[in-house]
Amino acid sequence: MNIVDKTYLEILDRILTEGTRETNRTGTDTVSLFGLSYRLPVTTEAFPILTHKKIQWRSLVTEMIWYLSGEPHIRNLQQHTKIWDAWSDADGNLETAYGRFWRYYPVPNYTAPIRRGDSNYLCDGEVLVNLDESKYRHNLIVDEKESIVIPCFDQLRWAIDELKRNPRSRRLHITAWYPPNATVSRLPPCHHSFTLNYQGGKLNLHLQQRSSDHCVGNPFNLTCYSLLLLLICREVNLNPGDFYHSITDAHIYVDHIEPYRNASREAYVLPQLDLSQLGDRSMFDLTYDDIDRLQLVNYQHGAFIKLPVAV
Numbered sequence: 001m002n003i004v005d006k007t008y009l010e011i012l013d014r015i016l017t018e019g020t021r022e023t024n025r026t027g028t029d030t031v032s033l034f035g036l037s038y039r040l041p042v043t044t045e046a047f048p049i050l051t052h053k054k055i056q057w058r059s060l061v062t063e064m065i066w067y068l069s070g071e072p073h074i075r076n077l078q079q080h081t082k083i084w085d086a087w088s089d090a091d092g093n094l095e096t097a098y099g100r101f102w103r104y105y106p107v108p109n110y111t112a113p114i115r116r117g118d119s120n121y122l123c124d125g126e127v128l129v130n131l132d133e134s135k136y137r138h139n140l141i142v143d144e145k146e147s148i149v150i151p152c153f154d155q156l157r158w159a160i161d162e163l164k165r166n167p168r169s170r171r172l173h174i175t176a177w178y179p180p181n182a183t184v185s186r187l188p189p190c191h192h193s194f195t196l197n198y199q200g201g202k203l204n205l206h207l208q209q210r211s212s213d214h215c216v217g218n219p220f221n222l223t224c225y226s227l228l229l230l231l232i233c234r235e236v237n238l239n240p241g242d243f244y245h246s247i248t249d250a251h252i253y254v255d256h257i258e259p260y261r262n263a264s265r266e267a268y269v270l271p272q273l274d275l276s277q278l279g280d281r282s283m284f285d286l287t288y289d290d291i292d293r294l295q296l297v298n299y300q301h302g303a304f305i306k307l308p309v310a311v
């Protein structure tokens with residue numbers, strides 16, 4: 001069996017045998033396991049995606065393009081996939097969008113020098129980026145007509161540039177976690193941070209996740225970040241290594257157990273990912289028009305397993 005389905009199904013069985021039944025805010029209990037990690041090799045020739053069940057590749061690519069866009073809302077995303085609809089308001093606004101924090105991380109906007117007594121003053125000796133002078137200032141346009149913009153920090157752009165300058169940096173960390181937002185958001189980020197690490201001639205990606213729905217979310221998350229790693233490698237001209245995932249609360253919703261028990265576990269050879277239709281365009285320039293330009297080749301898979309999603 002290929003390494004992706006094998007790893008995924010072993011974890012599924014492990015959660016079910018070693019996990020404990022737990023309650024949570026959704027009203028549907030889970031079988032949960034604390035502390036789980038695994039790694040998968042990422043290549044375009046054997047691309048990490050589950051094959052024993054069908055994964056909606058188009059929805060997944062759309063979600064990736066949405067992340068990269070940095071959009072704080074789902075008004076464009078929802079034209080292409082419904083997967084985020086349940087967590088937005090009627091106008092398509094979300095309290096927390098991953099890409100918004102990757103591309104537009106809020107930081108105080110002050111003009112140097114700041115003095116004691118200024119509202120943005122830190123402690124003596126501490127530093128925060130002065131957005132006015134930063135190459136990575138990224139203005140989030142809130143209202144074009146009214147020219148309302150929020151100056152923010154572009155973490156992803158910085159990490160990519162840094163990777164080009166100094167691939168051996170051990171500081172290539174991107175976070176979607178914004179503590180004050182997390183205190184009030186309906187859905188603070190689940191996969192909240194990732195770190196890029198170049199070793200042995202390969203670029204690896206370590207994803208940290210606080211909460212993982214093994215049957216619905218994880219199949220998307222593992223493939224989404226494998227795709228991101230390959231897009232980053234293409235951007236900076238490095239070879240891809242591993243996707244490494246560490247999860248705090250790995251769980252299976254109890255209403256997923258029965259559909260999975262009845263599902264086939266037959267797996268197939270992994271497909272190839274063809275990015276050639278992107279030409280020499282940067283990942284930062286991808287739009288929803290590019291969805292069908294990211295193609296899986298030879299994706300053989302089992303049946304789609306319909307599962308209820310706990311909201």
Ligand SMILES: Nc1nc(=O)c2c([nH]1)NC[C@@H]1CN(c3ccc(C(=O)N[C@@H](CCC(=O)O)C(=O)O)cc3)CN21
Nearest residue numbers: 056059081083084213216217218220305307309310311
């Ligand atoms: N309980 C829960 N699990 C999640 O995985 C999850 C959340 N909540 N909330 C926020 C996001 C939204 N995500 C989702 C939501 C729905 C699908 C979903 O319905 N997937 C179906 C079909 C997708 C499609 O029709 O294109 C699937 O079976 O893969 C996947 C990821 C992942 N996240």
Ligand SMILES: O=c1ccn([C@H]2C[C@H](O)[C@@H](COP(=O)(O)O)O2)c(=O)[nH]1
Nearest residue numbers: 025187190191211212213217218221
């Ligand atoms: O990308 C995602 C997003 C969400 N999830 C899952 C993990 C949990 O089952 C829920 C979130 O509920 P919390 O109570 O906020 O933990 O969504 C996922 O697996 N992947």
